[in-house]
Amino acid sequence: xxxxxxxxxxxxxxxxxxxxxxxxxxxxxQEKKIVKRVIHATADxxxxxxxxxxxxxxxxxLQALESGSNIVTDVNMLRAGINDRKLGxxxxxxxxxxxxxxxxxxxxEKGITRSMMSMRRAAKxxxxxxxxxxxxxxxxxxxxxxxxxxxxxPELIIGTPVGFVGAKESKAELEKMxxxxxxxxxxxxxxxxxxxITNALLYMK
Amino acid sequence: xxxxxxxxxxxxxxxxxxxxxxxxxxxxxQEKKIVKRVIHATADxxxxxxxxxxxxxxxxxLQALESGSNIVTDVNMLRAGINDRKLGxxxxxxxxxxxxxxxxxxxxEKGITRSMMSMRRAAKxxxxxxxxxxxxxxxxxxxxxxxxxxxxxPELIIGTPVGFVGAKESKAELEKMxxxxxxxxxxxxxxxxxxxITNALLYMK
Numbered sequence: 001x002x003x004x005x006x007x008x009x010x011x012x013x014x015x016x017x018x019x020x021x022x023x024x025x026x027x028x029x030q031e032k033k034i035v036k037r038v039i040h041a042t043a044d045x046x047x048x049x050x051x052x053x054x055x056x057x058x059x060x061x062l063q064a065l066e067s068g069s070n071i072v073t074d075v076n077m078l079r080a081g082i083n084d085r086k087l088g089x090x091x092x093x094x095x096x097x098x099x100x101x102x103x104x105x106x107x108x109e110k111g112i113t114r115s116m117m118s119m120r121r122a123a124k125x126x127x128x129x130x131x132x133x134x135x136x137x138x139x140x141x142x143x144x145x146x147x148x149x150x151x152x153x154p155e156l157i158i159g160t161p162v163g164f165v166g167a168k169e170s171k172a173e174l175e176k177m178x179x180x181x182x183x184x185x186x187x188x189x190x191x192x193x194x195x196x197i198t199n200a201l202l203y204m205k
Numbered sequence: 206x207x208x209x210x211x212x213x214x215x216x217x218x219x220x221x222x223x224x225x226x227x228x229x230x231x232x233x234x235q236e237k238k239i240v241k242r243v244i245h246a247t248a249d250x251x252x253x254x255x256x257x258x259x260x261x262x263x264x265x266x267l268q269a270l271e272s273g274s275n276i277v278t279d280v281n282m283l284r285a286g287i288n289d290r291k292l293g294x295x296x297x298x299x300x301x302x303x304x305x306x307x308x309x310x311x312x313x314e315k316g317i318t319r320s321m322m323s324m325r326r327a328a329k330x331x332x333x334x335x336x337x338x339x340x341x342x343x344x345x346x347x348x349x350x351x352x353x354x355x356x357x358x359p360e361l362i363i364g365t366p367v368g369f370v371g372a373k374e375s376k377a378e379l380e381k382m383x384x385x386x387x388x389x390x391x392x393x394x395x396x397x398x399x400x401x402i403t404n405a406l407l408y409m410k
Contacts, residue, residue: 004370004371005317005318005321005343006318007318010342010368010370010371013369013370014368014369014370017369017370018369040368040369041367041395042367042393042395043367043368043369043372043391043392043393043394043395044249044393076285077282077285077286077396077397077400079285080281080282080284080285080286081282081285081396112210113210113211113212116210137215138210162246162247162248163215163219163245163248164218164219164222164223164245164248165209165215165218165219165222166209166215167248186248187248188247188248188249189248190246190247190248190397191282191286191396191397192282192395192396192397195282
């Protein structure tokens with residue numbers, strides 16, 4: 001068996017296989033790139049029908065990146081999956097507050113989760129315009145609550161919490177928000193999905 | 206809508222939902238814990254029938270952990286998904302060499318991928334007894350080649366590369382190896398899957 005070793009050649013061949021399966025998707029080329037990268041990272045074609053991209057999401061995301069926005073993630077695993085060199089080339093940084101000692105301390109004092117507290121922390125910096133939440137429904141719920149209270153004003157939310165308790169509900173609520181978002185219907189999602197969506201945007205620039 | 210905020214309560218409720226769906230699985234309780242944690246992280250019940258655990262894998266993994274083994278990962282995203290505090294309590298460390306400058310340099314000199322070079326580097330330390338490879342088929346192929354050449358001797362391989370080029374083939378070859386392994390048949394896999402399997406083992410201790 002011949003093993004293809006060149007990472008670019010592997011990715012090109014993979015994307016060609018995926019392209020055949022999603023050729024009939026009715027969306028823009030940019031939106032299709034997002035769907036393809038998620039399928040590339042999961043080998044799960046269900047995402048073809050589950051990913052929902054609001055009309056203005058790609059443009060809003062690209063504009064935010066161009067202006068040097070940071071990207072906030074809910075967990076460190078998602079942060080590790082995003083191309084930080086590419087983000088840095090636009091002037092932005094990856095931010096994740098979940099493991100900060102002071103976030104843990106304040107969360108305990110207030111009786112909320114660290115995920116929630118890390119969203120409150122992130123909302124304070126106006127350079128944090130893109131939020132990627134791949135795991136914790138409580139983080140996504142908290143961010144939407146902050147927005148409704150006028151305490152957060154992100155330009156794009158990539159919200160793909162995964163799981164059986166609260167994930168689906170948090171994403172259904174995100175779909176009702178009047179702001180740019182990219183999400184996944186149902187229970188599926190996770191760090192790999194959120195990272196792929198974010199990287200797809202980064203690679204468009 | 207009531208939002209469950211307590212992370213432990215969310216996990217317990219999730220695991221109860223998953224338990225109902227996998228109740229008929231014919232395997233040990235420990236093996237079932239691995240399957241459930243993967244489904245918990247992906248919300249994808251396909252994994253119920255795709256995860257293959259060699260007869261001796263759980264015991265070998267637990268023994269390696271107990272002896273203070275490090276865990277080597279192919280990519281940083283997977284490293285970030287494994288509970289390092291728990292691993293540290295047994296005396297082990299997480300190791301990932303893919304981003305090391307000298308690994309990149311040596312890979313270039315030898316004309317191989319950084320993934321492959323990082324496996325060669327990892328194989329040199331006998332305390333690296335557990336390998337978790339969630340993404341790069343070339344890393345898994347290289348590790349198996351090192352084993353066959355007598356240059357690596359891991360006690361457990363968690364091998365779940367994902368994708369369309371080489372992933373399925375690398376895992377099929379892993380199933381033929383005469384050593385403890387945990388894998389996923391077909392194209393699916395990835396960092397979230399490999400992290401869940403590894404954490405399931407860590408949480409058994």
